Amino acid sequence: MVECPLCNNIVKNLHKKSHLIPEWMYEKCYYNSHKLLSANLKSGYIREIQKGFYDQIICPGCESESQIYDRYASLILYQKKSSVYKKIKRKTNKKNMNGIILNYSFWENIDFLKFQKFVFACVLRMHLSERKRKKSLFSEKHFKIMRKIYKSDTIIDDEIYPIIVKKSPDDDEYLNRVVLPYQRKIRGHNVIEFYGAGYTFWVFVSNHKKPDFVELLCLKKKGDLYLSINYFEDTGTFKALLNSNFKKDFKKYRDKKGR
Numbered sequence: 331m332v333e334c335p336l337c338n339n340i341v342k343n344l345h346k347k348s349h350l351i352p353e354w355m356y357e358k359c360y361y362n363s364h365k366l367l368s369a370n371l372k373s374g375y376i377r378e379i380q381k382g383f384y385d386q387i388i389c390p391g392c393e394s395e396s397q398i399y400d401r402y403a404s405l406i407l408y409q410k411k412s413s414v415y416k417k418i419k420r421k422t423n424k425k426n427m428n429g430i431i432l433n434y435s436f437w438e439n440i441d442f443l444k445f446q447k448f449v450f451a452c453v454l455r456m457h458l459s460e461r462k463r464k465k466s467l468f469s470e471k472h473f474k475i476m477r478k479i480y481k482s483d484t485i486i487d488d489e490i491y492p493i494i495v496k497k498s499p500d501d502d503e504y505l506n507r508v509v510l511p512y513q514r515k516i517r518g519h520n521v522i523e524f525y526g527a528g529y530t531f532w533v534f535v536s537n538h539k540k541p542d543f544v545e546l547l548c549l550k551k552k553g554d555l556y557l558s559i560n561y562f563e564d565t566g567t568f569k570a571l572l573n574s575n576f577k578k579d580f581k582k583y584r585d586k587k588g589r
């Protein structure tokens with residue numbers, strides 16, 4: 331018997347293959363050989379992955395619960411023909427923020443709890459996977475608070491761990507990329523970032539007052555969200571990739587494989 335670190339229930343076995351991020355976020359990333367190339371920015375390694383990103387981290391009950399939220403996110407972000415997708419009001423516009431012209435899409439009618447739980451589930455699963463390897467995305471204290479919010483249907487809080495979503499334009503050449511949740515600093519704040527299906531997600535995990543732009547753009551409990559529209563090349567993640575040895579290594583890998 332084993333304790334599930336997410337719901338604390340004692341179960342016979344943890345689910346064998348929990349998605350770290352849902353499959354729809356990287357279904358366009360497979361190469362012709364139906365494999366993914368996985369690169370780790372920190373250690374600089376590249377390897378092939380046959381079937382996606384899984385780990386044995388949570389119980390079967392928590393796994394099926396998280397699939398509800400993963401599915402909701404796929405409907406509103408990705409499946410343009412679904413009735414749930416059409417329920418979201420979307421308006422694209424420009425905004426002048428201190429002299430910087432920001433292209434953005436303003437969305438209304440998002441199911442706040444479901445969408446927040448989708449984002450938190452990705453972050454919590456990755457944290458638990460990292461924890462197995464004696465690493466972490468954030469402290470145990472934040473893990474416990476985020477887990478409590480995730481597991482509750484009565485705590486409705488859009489301030490403690492604000493969520494920012496950015497959208498890549500439809501012609502972005504990096505749409506077929508995925509970045510698993512990892513920790514980075516944005517203006518001195520700890521932020522967990524991940525990327526997939528053309529969306530960048532940021533979750534601010536810190537005790538300090540968040541920057542003004544976060545308060546303005548983040549997902550609100552009434553279901554509003556400002557998504558700034560940026561090419562992946564203009565993001566900090568891409569710049570970090572350029573600064574790493576990754577680009578050179580990737581080329582080496584491709585040449586070796588004759589791709």
Ligand SMILES: [Zn+2]
Nearest residue numbers: 334337389392
């Ligand atoms: Zn569980």
